[in-house]
Amino acid sequence: MNIKLRLTILNFLELFVFGAWLISLGGYLGGQLHFEGIQIGKIFTTLGIASLVMPGIVGIIADKYLNAQKLLGILHIIGAGFMFFLAQTKDFDTFFWMMLGYLTVYMPTLGLVNTVSYSILTSNKLDIIKVFPKIRVWGTIGFIVAEVAVGTLGWAQNNMQFYFAMGISLLMGIYAFTIPNVPLSKSENKSLIQRLGLDAFVLFKEYKMAVFFIFATLLGVVLQISNAWASEFLRSFTADYPNSFAVTNSNTIIALSQVSETLFILTIPFFLKRFGIKTVMIMSMLAWFLRFGLFGVAAPEGIGLGYLIMSMVVYGAAFDFFNISGSLFIETETDSKYRGSAQGLFVLLTNGVGAVLGGMGSGFVVQHFTTETGRDWLSIWLVFAAYALILAIVFRLIFKYKHNPEVIKEIKH
Structure with a gap:
């Protein structure tokens, strides 16, 4: 398969997972779970908390200890597990910690996908400036398709959105292992x-x-x-x-x-x-x-x-x-x-x-x-x-x- 097509699928799946639940989450929390305003706000702070340190830590791991595409796959498979439990969670405290756990492994993958794409494009002697934007736009398209699919299927107000995200996250995790190897960095320090x-x-x-x-x-x-x-x-x-x-x-x-x-x-x-x-x-x-x-x-x-x-x-x-x-x-x-x-x-x-x-x-x-x-x-x-x-x-x-x-x-x- 053409390497640009393979990376396009990778970027599409990456943000498809995000779009499957992010936009509809607030309505689900307020409607199905009857969480209060402050509780919904606290759930959404997990996005910020997970973004504070984890991307940096995962970046170091990908540079020095584990190939980026493999780490990407592992994180998405773990994320699928968190999504399974989120679909079954009804009380606020458990939901908060499950969501924080999920985002702790998902948020770093946003940067990892870029790292994998840049490395593979470079190794194939392709111009990143010209090629990558055309690949990355399919990530946004993936987000939109997932968002619309969840709404059209009637899952925006129930826990099926998490099972849906779980399935795509598992698929993304497996697919990441088929991506060409990204070598560990020898100069990054x-x-x-x-x-x-x-x-x-x-x-x-x-x-x-x-x-x-x-x-x-x-x-x-x-x-x-x-x-x-x-x-x-x-x-x-x-x-x-x-x-x-x-x-x-x-x-x-x-x-x-x-x-x-x-x-x-x-x-x-x-x-x-x-x-x-x-x-x-x-x-x-x-x-x-x-x-x-x-x-x-x-x-x-x-x-x-x-x-x-x-x-x-x-x-x-x-x-x-x-x-x-x-x-x-x-x-x-x-x-x-x-x-x-x-x-x-x-x-x-x-x-x-x-x-x-x-x-x-x-x-x-x-x-x-x-x-x-x-x-x-x-x-x-x-x-x-x-x-x-x-x-x-x-x-x-x-x-x-x-x-x-x-x-x-x-x-x-």
Whole structure:
């Protein structure tokens, strides 16, 4: 089989597993298991907790002790076991620890898939810059297909989503062992501190970088809000709109967010060259403001459905414009000595610290606006929208950066 096709399947399966449960989890926890807002928020903090240290540890293991493709397979097989127990777990404490255990083995695989792909493409003398993006986009497609499949099959509100993820994770684990061998690194000698990007904290001495990293953390909060509550929000319309497509096929509606994400990636070169990194980052924050604000006035039918779809469309700009332009900002503004560590710190702060804060903080907000008669979703989304708007205003005022179009002549994804 063609090596590019084999890696395409690998990337497709990797994110298919994630899409099978991530988006529908919030609705399942609130509906089937009747967890409270704070409890749902705590479950979603496991994404951040697992992202803090484990990717760095697993990276060292893959470099020095166990071939990356084999480690990838082992982690997915273990993950399948956790999914089996998650499908049968009903109480909060057990579910929390089972989910943390699962994400401890899954989150590092996101980086391992890239490592395996890069190594094999290089060994086959293929241009990573040209070839890998076409392979990686199938990961996003896999996420979307899984998300829609779970919703279409009626599994978004029950534990079948975990059995489904378990089966695909087991398949992914077995398939990883068939991938060509990735040799152990003989030159890589980074410590765990370096892998986590902690040595890049020296960059906080510079005002511009300190502000950037602080806001990277604060933007990590809003992504977790979107992951945790979009599905639960649409489930809340069940009583008033039981036959609405947006309610019965909530995963399909939410999948428009990922479709938008793939499209907005293509616009980033134009926006960065025309407006500069600072403005594009502010656009991201304003897009988050619109995402949450539109949720506040959305409904499954009528004009409210239009607002709901618009909220999915702006997600692409909200997610891509900060994550990709932020990574590029680090690439162009940091000394080469700290560049790799700074990229690691960026991921740690957004996907780790920001995710933990987002899970906990959003849980408290939702719980505050929850009464015996239900949740006041308008107030909840307006709070989240106000948070994003305040970030945009403050960032505009205190982040000092002058756009130089010559810095970015061409952006390759």
